[in-house]
Amino acid sequence: MAFLQANIYSNVLEMEVSMNVILPQKTEKKIGSATKGNSTDVPVMYLLHGMGGNHSVWERRTSIERYVSDLGLAVIMPSTDLGWYTDTTYEMNYWTFISEELPAICQELFPQITTKREKTFAVGLSMGGYGALKLGLTKPENFGAVASLSGAVNLADRIEDLLAVKGRKFWEGIFGPLEKVQGSINDPMFLLDQLAASGKKVPNIFLCCGEEDLLLHGNKKMAEALTAHNIEYTFETGPGNHDWIFWDAWIQRVLEWLPLGK
Template sequence: MAFLQVNVYSNVLEMEVSMNVLLPQTTHKKIGTVTQGVTEDVPVLYLLHGMGGNHSVWERRTSIERYASIYQLAVVMPSTDLGFYTDTTYDMNYWTFLSEELPKIVHELFPQITYKREKTYAAGLSMGGYGALKLGLRKPEMFAAVASLSGALILNNVDALLTTRKAAYWEGIFGPLDQIKGSANDPMTMVEELAASKDEAPRFFLACGTEDFLYPASQFMAAKLAEKDWAVTFEDGPGEHNWIFWDHWIQRVLEWMLKGN
């Protein structure tokens, strides 16, 4: 695998943005992993970070490069700061960047990466789990499957939000807190809108540690998705909100995405 540290200009955000990218590369090593390169129609995973992370954190905290090499999978890991994958009220349009501009940049710079829905995926942890689910629900025509690990998937509990950050932060992202429920950024609203549209939903995978404070949110969302008769997999196991859990479960995510089980 090739590991690329990429700095690009975002016209949407009007700033320089960093991302790390893994690309399949043919290698013949005496010591280490031998890999086969792919030069066209490469499947791609958009892998999103959580609060406190950035474009480097998946590479630093897990063995994602080694795991992706098994599947000859490109992995795009963008930095979106603390923008919660949302077009914020403070005029930083992280959602538009992620869902519209970033794929265009990726295809411009890496033309070997697929354009096909059936080979395009998204996953993330915590805040990134919300972002990945949002991509699946609001851009179903782009993604075959999405996965949320320990996702922040319920946003209408104001008291819970305020245990993480001050109200000013959340209001900067979403606007008045009492208006999150029912808004375009509310996961439940996204679920209902996709169901009403009759568009084909992607496959969904949700996993969370049984000791994680966000475990009830994943359980609840998995049940709501399943109510729509969509393809939903919910799995859990011992674990807290940490990289021990995410490093283990991203391997399961890749198996589920690429092997379909």
Template sequence: MAFLQANVYSNVLEMEVSLNIILPQKTEKKIGTATSGHSTDVPVLYLLHGMGGNHSVWERRTSIERYVSDLGLAVIMPSTDLAWYTDTTYDMPYWTFIAEELPVICHELFPQLTKKREKTFAAGLSMGGYGALKLGLAKSEHFAAVASLSGAVDLAGRTDDLLSIKGKNYWEGIFGPMEQIQGSVNDPMFLLEQLVKSGKEAPKIFLCCGEEDPLLYANKTMAQALAGHGIEYTLETGPGNHDWIFWDQWIQRVLDWLPIESKEKA
């Protein structure tokens, strides 16, 4: 595998943005770390960080590079600050960056990446789990599968939980008036309803959460909503809290779950 660190300019954000990238590379080693490389149509996973993290945190807190070494999978890890994968009310369009501009930048810099929906995936933890699900619901034409680890996936229904993390001014800087989150483009439940009404094909959805995690109820609520709309999903829970011990373990489960063609042929 090749591990790259990039600083790119975002025309949407009008600022430099940092990315970490893992790319398949053919290597021959004698210590059990040989990997296979691909030069075209490489499947890609956009892997999103949570609050307090950035583009480096998945690489630093887990063994993600080792976990994908035999999968022929590229992993894109962008930094999106504390903006909740949203076009904020303070005029920073992070949603437009992550959903529209970032894939264009990545395909320009790494032309071996696939442009096929069936080989494009998103995943994330906590805030990033919200972002990954949002990508899957709002941009279903681009993603075959999305996974949310301990995601804040019932955002509008649990605004009291948000206020226990940061103050009202912060949240309204991101989303606008908190009472208006529900039924807006930042509400995953609303996005789910819109996707169903559109008749578009939904991505496969994976939800996981620790049984001691405060967000467990939110994930169960989202699972019930997906089931009610007939959307294919998987909900799995296990021992654990809202921490990297859980996420390091469960990102491996997510990678097993992803419908990666090269993995199926291995």
């Protein structure tokens, strides 16, 4: 594997943005693990961080590089600050960056990465789980599979959970008036309703959450909504809380689930 630390310029955000990238590289090691390499049509996973994290946190808190070493999978880990994968009210358009500009930049810089929907994936934890699901629900033509680990996937119905983390001014700086989040582009439940009504092909969806996690209730509600729309999905729970012990274990389960054989 090749591990790259990149600084790119975002025209959308009008600032430098950091990202870490794992690329398949064929290696033949006498000591350590040999790895597979591809030079064309490489599957890609956009791996999103949560609140308090950045582009480096998946690499530092898990063994993600080792987990993907034999999968022939590129991993893009961008820094998106505390923007909640949203075009904020203070004119920092993190949603436009992550959903439109970043994939274009990555395909320019790393031309071996696939452009095929069925080999492009979005995965994230907590805030990033929200972002990954949002990508799948709003850009189903671009993503073949999305996975949310402990994601805030029902935030519009759980405003009290948001306010327990940060004050109203913080959240309204991101989303605008909290009373208007429900039924907006920032409401995954609303996005699900829209996608189901559109007749478009829905990405494969994976949800997981720890049994001691406060966000478990919201994930169950999302699973119920997917069932109501007759959309196939995977929802799994297990022992654990909202922490890296859970996420390090479950990112391995997500990698097993991803349709990498296609």
